[in-house]
Amino acid sequence: MSIIAALALATIPPPPCNTELVVLGAGQDAGAPQLGNLSDPAWTDRDKRLLATSLLLIDWGQRKRFMFEATPDIVEQLQASYEVKPLLRDDGSLDLDGIFLTHAHIGHYAGLLHLGFESANTKDVPVYAMPRMASFLASNAPWSQLIDLNNISMTTLQPEAATNIQDTFAVLPRVVPHRDEFSETVGYSVVTPGKRFFFLPDIDSFDEWEAAGGPSLSALVEGHDLLFLDSTFFDDDELDRDMSAIPHPRTKGTMEALASLPADQRAKVHFIHYNHSNPIRFPDSAESQMVEENGFNVARRGDRHCLDL
Ligand SMILES: [Zn+2]
Ligand SMILES: [Zn+2]
Numbered sequence: 001m002s003i004i005a006a007l008a009l010a011t012i013p014p015p016p017c018n019t020e021l022v023v024l025g026a027g028q029d030a031g032a033p034q035l036g037n038l039s040d041p042a043w044t045d046r047d048k049r050l051l052a053t054s055l056l057l058i059d060w061g062q063r064k065r066f067m068f069e070a071t072p073d074i075v076e077q078l079q080a081s082y083e084v085k086p087l088l089r090d091d092g093s094l095d096l097d098g099i100f101l102t103h104a105h106i107g108h109y110a111g112l113l114h115l116g117f118e119s120a121n122t123k124d125v126p127v128y129a130m131p132r133m134a135s136f137l138a139s140n141a142p143w144s145q146l147i148d149l150n151n152i153s154m155t156t157l158q159p160e161a162a163t164n165i166q167d168t169f170a171v172l173p174r175v176v177p178h179r180d181e182f183s184e185t186v187g188y189s190v191v192t193p194g195k196r197f198f199f200l201p202d203i204d205s206f207d208e209w210e211a212a213g214g215p216s217l218s219a220l221v222e223g224h225d226l227l228f229l230d231s232t233f234f235d236d237d238e239l240d241r242d243m244s245a246i247p248h249p250r251t252k253g254t255m256e257a258l259a260s261l262p263a264d265q266r267a268k269v270h271f272i273h274y275n276h277s278n279p280i281r282f283p284d285s286a287e288s289q290m291v292e293e294n295g296f297n298v299a300r301r302g303d304r305h306c307l308d309l
Pocket of ligand 1: 028029105107108201202273
């Protein structure tokens, strides 16, 4: 260990809890500001930028770091994760113990390229994905090169089957309806020693999932301690066109569907993956206030959740 690493180790404050979850990004795939969207206030105010949705899971006891999604913003997001849990290893690795992928849309996996030969050139970073997703990566360049050069090491997960991850927690992928051109799409039910959380950044419709045999939205909430749910659009008035055929739950619709739940259940829900057009991206908007008044939460980059009992 170098002197610098030893000093870093000595100055780390005691962990606030053993297992922690940190929001590294809460925007839709392309974040904000987007290409050509000249009126976005984030061009002039960097605090208003949206990074694509990603979560960081830290096991402080075992000194492990896991990411959910490899977004196009992974460079900034991994760096942000070092501000929460400093880099402890002195072996040139990223100190990254695993990446979980939900599906093959750009905001969720395109950042894997930064692990490749022209960038970090990592060695065997564990990447967990479902069978179609894993096969898509293995059989299509440039992703296949990450596997051929052992930059990443793939583990294939199975639907509705709990997999123990390095003796730190368990994940149970749940297949949901979504635009599945290249891969299936999953949400992850994650069971840590203290709490259970659910991460579902993309789904066409909760009703459609239930009709296909999935759980009801309220059962989903009742079955977890903390949920991060797709909230791409706020309502049907948001885009300047007919939105009736555009999938994704609306923030407003999800609040209405869960309105009868008691306050302690509603408080578990954190809206995430919001589009640049969704006004909940601005903490001072009337819509953000409405979310709060209804007892729900908007996930914000930098949010930290202790997952201990
Ligand atoms: Zn997405
Ligand atoms: Zn998607």
